[in-house]
Amino acid sequence: MQPKTFDYEEVALIWDEEKKKTFLFTLKKGKELGTHKGKIFHDDIVGKVEGDRIYSHTGAVFRVFRPLIYDKIMKIQRKTQIVYPKDAAWFVLSLDIKPGDKVIEMGTGSGAFTILLAQLVGDSGKVYTFDRRKEFLENAVSNIKKFGFEARVEYHLLNAGDKFPVSGVDSVFLDLPEPWLAIPPSNMALLPGRPLACIVPTAEQLSKTVETLGENNFAVMDVIEILERKILVRKKQGVRPFEKMVGFTGYLVSARKLI
Amino acid sequence: MQPKTFDYEEVALIWDEEKKKTFLFTLKKGKELGTHKGKIFHDDIVGKVEGDRIYSHTGAVFRVFRPLIYDKIMKIQRKTQIVYPKDAAWFVLSLDIKPGDKVIEMGTGSGAFTILLAQLVGDSGKVYTFDRRKEFLENAVSNIKKFGFEARVEYHLLNAGDKFPVSGVDSVFLDLPEPWLAIPPSNMALLPGRPLACIVPTAEQLSKTVETLGENNFAVMDVIEILERKILVRKKQGVRPFEKMVGFTGYLVSARKLI
């Protein structure tokens, strides 16, 4: 089986192993990428296979890859705080995502989690994403298109608390300042027994969210937070955690609709 | 849209909200489930919708659900340590899983992660899972069948280090005592640029794994550990983390194949 080589209009990821730095961009004829170690010519990448070496005009060595989902999430154009991979991953399980699912996301933000959902529901699924801020929605759609997921995503302007223009969905994800507002419409849109999940930033908001879920026919299943700790592995000096870490991103809640 | 009611031969999940306890079983005509709060008759569940109330013979109230992926993972018949949801979720992202993927898993164990992979690759994908212990493989297959994923999974007895009987796969996951043994055959089976991930239990094994990856044409992308902290949310007493937590399950490694 021949691996697919890079072509123009594809998204490529250049990786500098030494600096652990990546660059994500769409391949264009005649264009070049400026890096801290010299220029990389797009034309040099076309025809290459993933994992191959690419040299800058100064002779510095890089590797070229297609972006994995982690890169897609981390390298989107951000206009908002994104759902971090550590949390997004947990939501994939708590929302019981699978190919063909119809999923509501309220609070599109920059579209990071939308892209993950779109990747996982596949061509037979659909992500319905809503945001009340036009400029955020437009930015998110631009991100979604970059990775070719636009056919799997429907997006609309919507205020928190408004009825969703879709029902019978398999799961609902909420990422907005006042998630409790969106709980009654989520209840209407969701199939019985199916999961709702959300991320909330403070203990007081968590408390209000959990209470509102209970009042709206939901059984709260899990409330957690995820800490990701990066580990440094060096042959000579040995193994230890990194000196810095992300201390907090949000409380994660999962619930199921009752009848 | 009418929600699908429960039928015989389906897997059901009974949930006791008060005790936060669940029971998973296959519905059989005339059978009963013994709980700490009395007997539940399978026949009472058939015809019900997910999220509905079920009463034991003593009048205790339960809820009935279909198992979500989290329940499937946690409620399998275990003959080994399983990959915990917190870690399994991270691997879904680091392995860049999507519908249609062909994935190798070395170290089937009890099949918990196999089931998650099978759910996510869908009908068009395939999970090739290998273990060197026949009794573990048989138990895992029984778990996989319970959730109807057998058509998506191929399984074989295989020793760590042996060549995989499949190639051109999209990703490789390793969960075995000596993951370094399986790295050269993983390199042969994997498409260029694609991800390999593994879980290792100690710092020394982590060091050896990372070194072996470097020697076998892999770029190590991330080494982390995931801590999941459960949060207690109670209206009267307030919000705080639980007193107990899982302190460690393993170091998680992700890498990409170079050419």
Add this chain to the structure above:
Amino acid sequence: MQPKTFDYEEVALIWDEEKKKTFLFTLKKGKELGTHKGKIFHDDIVGKVEGDRIYSHTGAVFRVFRPLIYDKIMKIQRKTQIVYPKDAAWFVLSLDIKPGDKVIEMGTGSGAFTILLAQLVGDSGKVYTFDRRKEFLENAVSNIKKFGFEARVEYHLLNAGDKFPVSGVDSVFLDLPEPWLAIPPSNMALLPGRPLACIVPTAEQLSKTVETLGENNFAVMDVIEILERKILVRKKQGVRPFEKMVGFTGYLVSARKLI
């Protein structure tokens, strides 16, 4: 310099290395200690030096020590939740403890933190400890006496919110269900600029405590929590964190009195 040998009426700590288990008791003529590995005769310990081997009647080997402060804290007779060493240690710094200090503790509990304070303020210092529950105070005093600290500790029954019968103290520590009640009397008892610290169990109580401190002439300096992670170090299997850990004990607050 000759190390001091054990004598009757001293407190001894027997340690089983294999099981990582300790036994704390006062040496009495003719008495014996029952362990899971046979009887240990008190008379065998008298005359021994710390760190020496002691054999049970079945020939099992133990080590004998004097209790360190950690053992004193963990082995007291408990009638309440204690301040754990990980937190108690942080309070020693936030309360700026030193020999000669006069310290108020409101919420004696079982006396674990009282004992640490008494050890550190020395013969020239004084710990004023208060509790509203007579049976807890009596138990705590019995623990304090066991380690010979009674001359350094004054104790009184007192309700939260009542004026302390002492003033001009160097620091104040609060460990009670409603710490805010004790903040105004703490302000009256404390020297200007000096620290107050407290432990609170939930986010809502934390919020109320911090607000009350601000309203009562205190500058809040730090709000933290301490996580202690035990590490398993084994020559053959390698290094990794333990599978279980304490997930939460409390939020720790430190403040300084303004004028």
Add this chain to the structure above:
Amino acid sequence: MQPKTFDYEEVALIWDEEKKKTFLFTLKKGKELGTHKGKIFHDDIVGKVEGDRIYSHTGAVFRVFRPLIYDKIMKIQRKTQIVYPKDAAWFVLSLDIKPGDKVIEMGTGSGAFTILLAQLVGDSGKVYTFDRRKEFLENAVSNIKKFGFEARVEYHLLNAGDKFPVSGVDSVFLDLPEPWLAIPPSNMALLPGRPLACIVPTAEQLSKTVETLGENNFAVMDVIEILERKILVRKKQGVRPFEKMVGFTGYLVSARKLI
């Protein structure tokens, strides 16, 4: 009881509540302190009581305090990594520190932990601190003198592995790149049954340290790491952990000398 007012030659701590920023300096006649909010005149502080307001020449308000032990540790002149308060606090307990103790510290560094030990052993105790680097020792001594602890501290140049010029000590603390070198001399200097503690940066060094302790007559009691998580408490927005945290400082080991 009249609180002591500030005088020249004393160390003062200026605190900007809004920015949570502190400045530590010795009060000198006629001098001024430059801050981001204007000049503060030392003469304005003399005669003031701790906790009082101080105004800069632009009218910005600050508070003046004497440094607590936490400020002393964090505000020393650093030439090395210091032992952080979260870890230093744990060592106070594991070393069973009390007034009058004689303590060895190998690896003076910048003197942060030396200062804490000196504060706690009091006038009747002694800290014997050793470093192999003259310039570090000189810097540490200058830090120790700033807080008036010089009479409680003896310092010497010494290489790791050399015999300590003191014996019969109550505890030993090691903070150096190869702690195993200092274990045999620590064994000679320490009283039987008494504690040794050390901080080590990697899993491999931890493994070697624990093994060397076992070979040199020490019983390893605890191996842990301490994570400190800062909590943000805001009246309007609510309670949540900070977004950033220190991810790792070192593995902490405690042991006791056997005979």
